[in-house]
Amino acid sequence: MSAQEQRRAIFISGGASGIGRAIARHFAERGWFVGIGDVNEEGMEDTLGLIEGGFKYMQKLDVRDRDEWENVLQAFSVAAGGGVDVVVNNAGIGTGGPIHELGVDEIDRCVDINIRGVLYGAQAAYQHLLKTAPGSCLVNIASAAGIVGGSGMSVYSASKFAVRGIAESLDAEWAPDGIKSCSICPSFIETPLLEGTGHRKSNESVRSRVQAAGLEITPVEEVAQTVWDAVHGDELHYLVGKTAKKISFAKKWMPGRVRKQQRQAASLLGR
Structure with a gap:
């Protein structure tokens, strides 16, 4: 079997920065054919510039567009030699702040990218992962915010609880096909998202709030x-x-204590 036939292929949405970029580099360094999609083409160019060798691919992708998902994965499959072993639903945005202060557009954008984008990605990925099963895998990037909902996190937490639910459902649904589905739940990660404010009415960065709370990055x-x-x-x-x-x-093990802590934290913030 040739080296190209042995090389496995992974496609990552949201590959222009942060977690997506780190995943792309990690797998490329271990000999995988890496494909990334994102709306930020300049960022994708930067990601691929950090990967040595020619086994890399990029294409513009808005995860809210079902047809784009179909076209991008089909093109990547061809570029990779006809097979896609792993698809990572990574593209996502952060939205925070009191629910009554969020604009409808802020809510819709978070839900559309973080939930609809994941569902569309799963739909489009299925036919490709079926071809390389057993052993193929859909990886869905969730969050610790999908484990516990805190004050000012209602929309984002809802989206990440949904991602965990999607992963669980597909784990059962795709098991007979030999396709794995899982979720990754990070806490606060050193990415550009920490520099954002969460919503337009705040001037305080997410990073400063995390550090003030004494949480690790x-x-x-x-x-x-x-x-x-x-x-x-x-x-x-x-x-x-x-x-x-x-x-x-x-x-x-201590759900009552967690609830009390979340309420106390909200009180300290004046919520």
């Missing part, structure tokens, strides 16, 4: 390694970072 490379572990493992939900693991443990 996890290196993005840990997420990439966890995705690698997920592709080669068989768990359903993967936690990344100390905060995510503590939240998951507390939610399971």
Whole structure:
């Protein structure tokens, strides 16, 4: 079998920066054919510029467009030699703030990208992952915010709870086909999202709020390694970072305490 036939292929949405970029580099360094999609073409160029060798591919992708998903994955499959082993539903945005202060457009954009984009990605990925099963995998990037909903996180938490639910449902639905489905739940990760404010009525960055709360910021490379572990493992939900693991443990064994802590945190913020 030739080296090209042995080379596996992974496609990552939201590959222009942050977690998507880290996953692309991690898999490329281990000999995979890497494809990325994003609305930010300049960012994708930067990502591919960090990958040595010629086994890389990029194409503009708005995950809210079902037809684009179909076209991009088909084109990548051809470029990769006819097979796609892994698709990573990574594209997502952060939205935060009191629910009554959010604009309808802010809510709709978060729901459309973080939920509809994941569902469309799963739909389009199925036919490709079926061809390379058993062992093919859909990886869905969720969040610790999909484990516990906190004050000012209603829309974002809703979207990430949904991602975890989608992963669980597809884990059952696709099991007879030999396709794995899982979710990755990071806590606060060192990405450009930390520099944002969460919503337009706030001037305070997410990073400053995280640091003020004394929470850890996890290196993005840990997420990439966890995705690698997920592709080669068989768990359903993967936690990344100390905060995510503590939240998951507390939610399971001390739900009353978690609820009290979240309410106290909201009171301290004047909510």
